[in-house]
Amino acid sequence: MDKYIDEFIKYLEKEKRYPSTTLNSYKRDLNNYYSYLTLKKINYKLINKDEIREYLKYLDNLKYSKSTISRMLSSLRHFYSYLEINNIVNNNNFKLIRNPKKEKKLPNFLQIDELNKIFDSLDTSTPLGIRNRLIIELLYATGVRVSELTEIKLNNIDISNKEIRIIGKGSKERIVFFGEYAEKYLKLYLNNSRNKLLKNKTSEYLFINNTGTKLTSRGVELIVNKIVEDISLKHHISPHTLRHTFATDMLNNGADLKSVQELLGHSSLSTTQIYTHITSERLRSVYLESFPRQDEWY
Secondary structure: OHHHHHHHHHHHHHOOOOOHHHHHHHHHHHHHHHHHHHHHOOOOOOOOHHHHHHHHHHHHHOOOOHHHHHHHHHHHHHHHHHHHHOOOOOOOHHHHOOOOOOOOOOOOOOOHHHHHHHHHHOOOOOHHHHHHHHHHHHHHHHOOOHHHHHOOEHHHEEOOOOEEEEEOHHHOEEEEEOOHHHHHHHHHHHHHHHHHHHOOOOOOEOOEOOOOOEOOHHHHHHHHHHHHHHHOOOOOOOHHHHHHHHHHHHHHOOOOHHHHHHHHOOOOHHHHOHHHHHHHHHHHHHHHHHOOOHHHHO
16 A cells, blocks of 8 residues: 555645655555554455444554544545545545534734834844744745745746746645735845845745755744744744734725735635634624713613
């Protein structure tokens, strides 16, 4: 089976052009599954619905979250569809298994004072400082995923129109926009800092690390972690938090849900709708503070 896992990953990489972070998730999910089958002495070609359910119980007992189990299940559905199309298995029983019910967890986002605290903390007197400021500016201004940010190439950027062409999940393209703050630091970075970081090397990618090579998603996570640690924010912040903040602020300032869906690159509107719960709570608090006769309603 491991032979087919390798072939499947190559197919996703070459044919579907999946980013490295997605490929790594598939590899991890499929290798975990293969280890389980080996342990239980189950033939991957003959696995039935009951055995699949037992595997899901096994994952649940290992304390994997429902969202992680859903992702693993999605990986296996996709893998078995590939096996079925290539006549390696007769059917795909994973299509008959539903995802576990999603945990109702609202996305974490930043308040405006926390966001300003992050921006104000960044020292832009060094090439790395300017790069880090641009990372935060673009994550917030565009709402891109960190994996999408690190894949931005120079020829994807249209500074005059303040646009960036993003290659998202499944190689789907979309255009995102940025404002004057991000433009300012983008120009500073491109005109000076980036060349210093390259150290006479060349790269087609926008973001460069301190060794002159492409910055990775993990590198961005470490940068954000260091910023948060330095300013002592009370709750956990990740690069994805800035994406949540972008979506929340867009909706709070009048953007329609469909537009936010397009900007985030969500394939389904239902994924974007989770942000309406956040904005509804904020609207309720504004109403209670502002409506002059609200006491008579309660």
